[in-house]
Amino acid sequence: MTDQPNTPAPLKLPTLSTARIETLADGVFAIVMTLLVFDMRVPTQEQVDAVGLGQALLALTPNIISYVISFIILGVYWVGHHNQFFYIRRSDRTLLWINILYMMFVALVPFSTGLLSRYGSDRLSLIVYNINLIAVGVVLYLHWAYATRDGHLLGHTLDAKVDRLVRRRILLAPSLYFLAILVSFVSIAAADLLDVLIPILYVLPANFDSIFRGRQDR
Amino acid sequence: MTDQPNTPAPLKLPTLSTARIETLADGVFAIVMTLLVFDMRVPTQEQVDAVGLGQALLALTPNIISYVISFIILGVYWVGHHNQFFYIRRSDRTLLWINILYMMFVALVPFSTGLLSRYGSDRLSLIVYNINLIAVGVVLYLHWAYATRDGHLLGHTLDAKVDRLVRRRILLAPSLYFLAILVSFVSIAAADLLDVLIPILYVLPANFDSIFRGRQDR
Amino acid sequence: MTDQPNTPAPLKLPTLSTARIETLADGVFAIVMTLLVFDMRVPTQEQVDAVGLGQALLALTPNIISYVISFIILGVYWVGHHNQFFYIRRSDRTLLWINILYMMFVALVPFSTGLLSRYGSDRLSLIVYNINLIAVGVVLYLHWAYATRDGHLLGHTLDAKVDRLVRRRILLAPSLYFLAILVSFVSIAAADLLDVLIPILYVLPANFDSIFRGRQDR
Amino acid sequence: MTDQPNTPAPLKLPTLSTARIETLADGVFAIVMTLLVFDMRVPTQEQVDAVGLGQALLALTPNIISYVISFIILGVYWVGHHNQFFYIRRSDRTLLWINILYMMFVALVPFSTGLLSRYGSDRLSLIVYNINLIAVGVVLYLHWAYATRDGHLLGHTLDAKVDRLVRRRILLAPSLYFLAILVSFVSIAAADLLDVLIPILYVLPANFDSIFRGRQDR
Numbered sequence: 032m033t034d035q036p037n038t039p040a041p042l043k044l045p046t047l048s049t050a051r052i053e054t055l056a057d058g059v060f061a062i063v064m065t066l067l068v069f070d071m072r073v074p075t076q077e078q079v080d081a082v083g084l085g086q087a088l089l090a091l092t093p094n095i096i097s098y099v100i101s102f103i104i105l106g107v108y109w110v111g112h113h114n115q116f117f118y119i120r121r122s123d124r125t126l127l128w129i130n131i132l133y134m135m136f137v138a139l140v141p142f143s144t145g146l147l148s149r150y151g152s153d154r155l156s157l158i159v160y161n162i163n164l165i166a167v168g169v170v171l172y173l174h175w176a177y178a179t180r181d182g183h184l185l186g187h188t189l190d191a192k193v194d195r196l197v198r199r200r201i202l203l204a205p206s207l208y209f210l211a212i213l214v215s216f217v218s219i220a221a222a223d224l225l226d227v228l229i230p231i232l233y234v235l236p237a238n239f240d241s242i243f244r245g246r247q248d249r
Numbered sequence: 250m251t252d253q254p255n256t257p258a259p260l261k262l263p264t265l266s267t268a269r270i271e272t273l274a275d276g277v278f279a280i281v282m283t284l285l286v287f288d289m290r291v292p293t294q295e296q297v298d299a300v301g302l303g304q305a306l307l308a309l310t311p312n313i314i315s316y317v318i319s320f321i322i323l324g325v326y327w328v329g330h331h332n333q334f335f336y337i338r339r340s341d342r343t344l345l346w347i348n349i350l351y352m353m354f355v356a357l358v359p360f361s362t363g364l365l366s367r368y369g370s371d372r373l374s375l376i377v378y379n380i381n382l383i384a385v386g387v388v389l390y391l392h393w394a395y396a397t398r399d400g401h402l403l404g405h406t407l408d409a410k411v412d413r414l415v416r417r418r419i420l421l422a423p424s425l426y427f428l429a430i431l432v433s434f435v436s437i438a439a440a441d442l443l444d445v446l447i448p449i450l451y452v453l454p455a456n457f458d459s460i461f462r463g464r465q466d467r
Numbered sequence: 468m469t470d471q472p473n474t475p476a477p478l479k480l481p482t483l484s485t486a487r488i489e490t491l492a493d494g495v496f497a498i499v500m501t502l503l504v505f506d507m508r509v510p511t512q513e514q515v516d517a518v519g520l521g522q523a524l525l526a527l528t529p530n531i532i533s534y535v536i537s538f539i540i541l542g543v544y545w546v547g548h549h550n551q552f553f554y555i556r557r558s559d560r561t562l563l564w565i566n567i568l569y570m571m572f573v574a575l576v577p578f579s580t581g582l583l584s585r586y587g588s589d590r591l592s593l594i595v596y597n598i599n600l601i602a603v604g605v606v607l608y609l610h611w612a613y614a615t616r617d618g619h620l621l622g623h624t625l626d627a628k629v630d631r632l633v634r635r636r637i638l639l640a641p642s643l644y645f646l647a648i649l650v651s652f653v654s655i656a657a658a659d660l661l662d663v664l665i666p667i668l669y670v671l672p673a674n675f676d677s678i679f680r681g682r683q684d685r
Numbered sequence: 686m687t688d689q690p691n692t693p694a695p696l697k698l699p700t701l702s703t704a705r706i707e708t709l710a711d712g713v714f715a716i717v718m719t720l721l722v723f724d725m726r727v728p729t730q731e732q733v734d735a736v737g738l739g740q741a742l743l744a745l746t747p748n749i750i751s752y753v754i755s756f757i758i759l760g761v762y763w764v765g766h767h768n769q770f771f772y773i774r775r776s777d778r779t780l781l782w783i784n785i786l787y788m789m790f791v792a793l794v795p796f797s798t799g800l801l802s803r804y805g806s807d808r809l810s811l812i813v814y815n816i817n818l819i820a821v822g823v824v825l826y827l828h829w830a831y832a833t834r835d836g837h838l839l840g841h842t843l844d845a846k847v848d849r850l851v852r853r854r855i856l857l858a859p860s861l862y863f864l865a866i867l868v869s870f871v872s873i874a875a876a877d878l879l880d881v882l883i884p885i886l887y888v889l890p891a892n893f894d895s896i897f898r899g900r901q902d903r
Contacts, residue, residue: 051711051767053269058494058715061276065356066722068284073363084373099353106349110342113269124764128888131760135753138719145727155738234346275487276712279494283574286502291581302591317571324567328560331487452564493705497712501792504720509799520809535789542785546778549705670782 049122052130053113059134060109066141067098093148100230101144104164107233108137111171111201119178120186129174136166151223157215160226161208168205175201204229267340270348271331277352278327284359285316311366318448319362322382325451326355329389329419337396338404347392354384369441375433378444379426386423393419422447485558488566489549495570496545502577503534529584536663537580540600543669544573547607547637555614556622565610572602587659593651596662597644604641611637640665703776706784707767713788714763720795721752747802754884755798758818761887762791765825765855773832774840783828790820805877811869814880815862822859829855858883 071094074087082090112133119126143156143163150156178184179194207229215222289312292305300308330351337344361374361381368374396402397412425447433440507530510523518526548569555562579592579599586592611633614620643665651658725748728741736744766787773780797810797817804810829851832838861883869876 051707054272054708054711055715055763057269057272058276058712059719061273061280062715062719063722064352065277065280065284066719068281068356068360069287069723071360073360073367079368084368084371088373088377102349102353106346109273109349110345113345127764127767128760131756131763134718135756138722139725142722142725142727149727150733150738153738155742159742271487272490275490276494279491279498282570283495283498283502286499286574286578287505289578291578291585297586302586302589306591306595320567320571324564327491327567328563331563489705490708493708494712497709497716500788501713501716501720504717504792504796505723507796509796509803515804520804520807524809524813538785538789542782545709545785546781549781
């Protein structure tokens with residue numbers, strides 16, 4: 032919003048652009064997070080008559096598990112996207128399209144989570160799930176790498192140390208998801224466990240957070 | 250937007266952060282509020298041929314009741330969330346995750362409302378409904394307690410009297426929902442009635458509102 | 468955003484408040500406008516094998532008619548809501564709740580439009596449709612009447628002439644929808660026709676528009 | 686945001702207006718982009734028992750193809766809409782209604798994409814698809830033509846050369862989609878191929894982009 036008198040236009044567009052990218056992304060995340068709730072139907076009278084309300088509700092357990100896992104993973108990626116826009120303040124066609132690609136993979140997360148929670152003992156569902164999350168992570172990395180390349184879309188100067196920290200943190204997830212695929216060829220149960228643990232890493236407070244509080248640990 | 254020259258970054262991020270939390274929350278609330286409308290289908294020709302249009306529409310009554318109750322409860326919690334951001338102006342990872350948790354429980358409200366409106370005479374559905382709303386209320390309290398702890402995320406100074414008033418008001422709902430569970434072991438009808446009355450408490454104007462008009466009653 | 472040093476709080480909250488009301492309303496309108504698209508399914512191979520693709524697509528005609536009518540009516544009410552916020556710049560609990568009520572009736576429009584487009588020859592569906600739209604219009608009027616009462620929520624001074632013009636324009640629709648109910652007891656076809664014409668009135672440019680261009684016709 | 690002291694109101698409304706148009710549009714795009722994900726259901730146990738998980742997932746291929754194509758096309762039109770608001774800073778009733786019309790056609794894209802991906806060898810589905818996209822493109826052109834007419838809704842002065850470039854770029858798509866209809870009468874496969882290639886034209890970086898970077902190529 033700080034217009035230099037000589038070049039008002041090129042500064043104004045990017046400011047507006049990231050605003051709309053963020054609105055679109057927030058809309059997509061809101062829909063995708065609540066998507067699995069659409070599948071949680073109140074048991075019908077016939078179901079209740081047949082097995083009782085308690086049993087009918089218990090039958091929703093896989094839906095509830097998918098819902099919770101999917102919500103947490105989408106939360107992780109919403110926070111990750113959100114944090115990048117602390118630095119990114121301008122946009123261009125390429126950044127718009129990286130964002131669209133990001134949302135395309137993000138919107139598939141409820142599907143792959145549902146697949147894993149229902150067919151967790153099948154290696155195929157594990158591979159589909161992990162490939163989905165690797166794709167999300169890789170596009171998030173691309174987003175950062177493109178935006179910080181020669182700093183043309185940044186609004187703040189980016190410390191080289193912070194940059195390294197951010198990159199390592201973003202790449203950690205896809206690396207672990209790739210590891211989970213490899214592990215699945217040894218033990219599917221171990222790979223399932225690994226998949227459950229990965230998002231928790233990102234929910235826990237990190238020394239990474241200090242960046243956003245202005246106290247950079249050196 | 251008022252950057253002190255010495256510490257621009259830590260001030261800018263939090264401002265942006267609550268904006269995106271609010272956009273995401275508004276998106277989730279918009280979807281969840283309208284969710285039950287997806288179940289209200291225009292009666293098919295076969296249904297109308299079988300029982301007539303009047304009867305076919307009457308069969309939607311439980312849907313309409315769930316819709317109205319769910320809309321009002323979600324309205325209460327949207328207003329509650331909204332009002333907290335009058336004070337909260339900065340954000341951090343923990344606040345982001347409390348918000349994600351909040352939305353996760355909020356998005357279940359249409360389901361539990363539907364359950365209650367269809368199986369209101371069954372204690373189990375009453376317990377599920379009340380636990381859902383206790384969880385929403387407790388997370389909303391956590392949100393406030395965390396954000397006001399040593400005032401690190403606040404944008405306004407918070408009067409101790411206002412703080413007490415806000416806390417009491419937030420905790421009132423989960424306490425009453427807990428009471429409804431206890432009452433249900435004596436009389437399910439009484440518990441149902443209590444559940445209908447609780448949201449009305451929050452719709453009515455409160456002396457609490459004066460806070461937001463700048464006239465604090467002392 | 469212009470804080471007078473003596474009264475920062477009461478000015479800041481209302482500004483924020485209408486922003487979030489508008490975001491929530493835009494979210495609800497976006498969902499409700501696109502709601503009927505969810506019912507437009509690509510014909511299955513079985514349907515195409517049975518009747519051919521052309522026939523299978525023709526069978527979607529009532530869906531398309533509902534979709535278009537519903538979109539236009541929701542457009543009218545989105546524009547109406549939107550225009551009110553030209554004047555309204557502050558909010559309070561009552562205004563929040565009038566908005567929630569407004570959205571509750573708005574979200575029912577696709578249902579009643581679908582009902583009318585499929586059972587237009589049945590007086591009952593006509594009455595349901597018209598009552599829905601009367602409710603929307605009356606709540607929109609309440610919204611305006613409350614916000615302008617002693618001007619406590621306005622950001623601009625409101626010319627008495629403009630106020631009269633706005634009120635007349637808002638009340639026109641529910642009056643005509645009420646008329647359509649009366650007409651339906653004489654001729655259902657005439658009432659259907661009236662219902663189709665009413666939204667068109669609001670799409671056409673009006674001398675009313677000059678208000679927003681700063682040239683008030685006196 | 687630059688209020689001339691003598692005419693504050695007419696400038697303020699349009700500023701607010703494009704903000705809400707953009708929020709509504711972003712909401713509609715977010716829903717419509719993710720719409721096809723709603724159709725991608727995790728295979729049921731019966732399906733998996735019958736054909737195996739691999740086959741059950743393969744059966745989702747047409748859904749995935751529709752999803753990807755639809756996402757990209759909607760991305761193109763979101764970017765196009767977004768870029769216009771670089772110049773458009775005010776709004777009036779006509780612009781609101783052009784936007785509503787735009788969203789009405791945009792929301793049909795997942796349907797027509799699904800139709801094409803499932804019945805691509807049928808000329809009728811090809812025609813429906815291309816007419817949908819011609820309508821979207823023509824309305825987007827109307828949007829630009831109306832907003833720039835005597836510059837009454839612009840916030841920046843518009844170079845005649847840029848104007849020509851924008852118009853040519855917007856009209857390119859509907860022209861090619863019209864061509865695809867003509868081609869379909871010679872070879873449906875060629876028309877299908879053309880339809881796949883058109884969006885790619887818009888994803889690739891264009892010399893057009895330099896406008897938004899402040900370096901206008903003369």
